[in-house]
Amino acid sequence: MKIGLISDTHDNLEACQKACEAFFDEDVKIVLHAGDFVAPFIVPVFAKARLKLIAVYGNNDGEKIYLKERFEEAGFELHSGPYELKIGERSICMMHEPRCLESLIKAGTYDLILYGHTHKVDIYEEGTLVINPGEACGYLTGKPTCAVVELDDMSGRIVEL
Known part of the structure; x- marks a missing residue:
């Protein structure tokens, strides 16, 4: 099963649409968003x-109650991070800011750790697959990105939008 990873969309609806198209092409069914959508404009796109869509708040997500209401109306989930979930047999932790990233990696509890905030692509394995899909908005780097993970073999790759 493939999942999509995205972060830091910052209200860029065109980038969200391109990400959704990439996820569709990859036969992704579940997308994890590591925060900083800013406003609920992305909800109808997904x-x-x-x-x-399962997401965590980012530091730029101000209207938390309103955002949560819009997510829930669409049947999506929005949580405070770090948030733990299971998809199939895989244990996943997602957060926006990587404050406790090293501790979570050392704990060895998760198959996948997703984070955002830095707007920089980061993908490596240290007993746990760790991915920052970069910034979907493309505002800081000029390179909008997301990621796709194959849960069967825990392989991940970055997708340019």
Whole structure:
């Protein structure tokens, strides 16, 4: 099973649409968003693409109650991070800011750790697959990106939008 990873969309609806198209092409069914959507404008984009969206708040997500309401109305999930979940047999931790990243890696509890905030692509394995999909918005780097992970073999790769 493939999942999509995205972060730091910062209201860039065109980038969200391109990410949804990439996820559709990859046969992704679940997307994990590591925060900084800023406003709920992305919700209809993911709803129209029929992708299940599970997200954590980022530091730029101000209207938390309103955002949560819009997510829940669409059947999506929005949590404070770090947030733990299981997809199939895989244990995943997602967060926006990587404050406790090293501790989580050392704990060895997770198959995948997703984070955002830095707007920089980062992908490596240290007993745990660790991915920052970069910035989907492309505002700082000029290179909008997301990621796709194959849960069967825990392989991940960055996708340029």
